[in-house]
Amino acid sequence: DTEVTQTPKHLVMGMTNKKSLKCEQHMGHRAMYWYKQKAKKPPELMFVYSYEKLSINESVPSRFSPECPNSSLLNLHLHALQPEDSALYLCASSQGTSDVNEQYFGPGTRLTVT
Amino acid sequence: LAKTTQPISMDSYEGQEVNITCSHNNIATNDYITWYQQFPSQGPRFIIQGYKTKVTNEVASLFIPADRKSSTLSLPRVSLSDTAVYYCLVGDPGRYNQGGKLIFGQGTELSVKP
Numbered sequence: 454d455t456e457v458t459q460t461p462k463h464l465v466m467g468m469t470n471k472k473s474l475k476c477e478q479h480m481g482h483r484a485m486y487w488y489k490q491k492a493k494k495p496p497e498l499m500f501v502y503s504y505e506k507l508s509i510n511e512s513v514p515s516r517f518s519p520e521c522p523n524s525s526l527l528n529l530h531l532h533a534l535q536p537e538d539s540a541l542y543l544c545a546s547s548q549g550t551s552d553v554n555e556q557y558f559g560p561g562t563r564l565t566v567t
Numbered sequence: 568l569a570k571t572t573q574p575i576s577m578d579s580y581e582g583q584e585v586n587i588t589c590s591h592n593n594i595a596t597n598d599y600i601t602w603y604q605q606f607p608s609q610g611p612r613f614i615i616q617g618y619k620t621k622v623t624n625e626v627a628s629l630f631i632p633a634d635r636k637s638s639t640l641s642l643p644r645v646s647l648s649d650t651a652v653y654y655c656l657v658g659d660p661g662r663y664n665q666g667g668k669l670i671f672g673q674g675t676e677l678s679v680k681p
Contacts, residue, residue, distance in 0.1 A: 457610070486669075495654060497671075509668060541608070544610075551660050553668060553669055554601045554656070555616060556613065556669060558609075558610025558611050558612065559610050560608075560610055561609070
């Protein structure tokens with residue numbers, strides 16, 4: 454199984470809502486990532502988890518809160534988002550800390566903030 | 568982190584060989600060159616990675632000259648389904664714990680026509 458799954462596929466939320474994005478992989482990978490991608494732009498790294506611990510936070514606003522409950526799951530909790538946060542949110546994983554160049558990406562969650 | 572420069576867009580026809588060149592003048596000794604492919608509304612997909620000379624897999628070939636200041640991704644006999652954005656990335660996979668991360672450049676939008 455070389456798949457990273459993400460749910461939901463689409464999400465529309467208001468600025469006062471709280472929602473969560475989920476990501477799952479069963480490849481035994483120990484590094485997991487969240488990226489944000491705006492239309493016609495490259496993916497931008499948000500967070501990196503290594504062995505279930507947050508290792509990189511790319512100065513992401515606190516309205517985005519990541520969580521790694523176990524080695525297969527990665528969540529992104531969303532609260533009080535702004536319309537400019539509308540984007541495709543991508544999850545990825547890699548084998549370990551020395552395989553950062555070869556990541557497996559999920560299909561993404563298309564988020565719209567109204 | 569080494570900056571990469573690629574053409575913004577390229578056009579091709581079915582059955583042709585496509586070569587996409589990436590410049591990375593300040594590549595470091597330990598950096599590898601990695602290419603990803605992204606279809607609309609999907610996550611990026613790892614295509615190929617190399618350090619020097621030539622690497623070939625079932626999808627593409629990667630040519631890297633001796634000075635490593637550029638690289639060329641070669642897609643043999645493209646089809647309509649190869650229409651995608653292709654990203655060239657340069658980085659040291661072993662520096663993860665010192666802040667190594669995958670940084671996407673602007674990418675090349677390849678359009679394959681019938």
